[in-house]
Amino acid sequence: MALALSIESAELLELFLWKKAEDANTEKVKEELADIFSFAFLLAEKYGFDVKEIVLDKIKNNGEKYPVDKSKGTAKKYDEL
Template identity: 70%
Template structure:
């Protein structure tokens, strides 16, 4: 069993033990991802560099875990393998952002 599978198994058990599956439709899971991502952003709000890099690591871990958890649950709801979809996206991005054109620039792929 992969690490991703273990995480999903634990998340589903946690959810199901509390009978929360009824609340975990796609809309609510997507909203939860957005809300948790906003809480992650809040850790850096109004901080200038390099202060923004001096984030509270415990809070950072908590917020990242919340975002990841809801992402895993949404993927699981749609029978998507997180490892596969992330690796596929990396391949697509490599095609859209070839090294010779994108190295060192923040331009979007259609501006390269």
């Protein structure tokens, strides 16, 4: 399922290849996002993860790794801040 998720993500990227983001076909973007969410939720289910819990945990961890006063306006990784 992780492979399928990666492939579907690549299909989403392909919709933006060589064009401005606003020129991507929104119906196809919607379809690829649906594919991505489907595989992501299936993968989470396989491991017994609570999707809301793991997303909130990750947001909390990111907030700790990337404090706003140090990371706002920069693309540096947390170990370079």
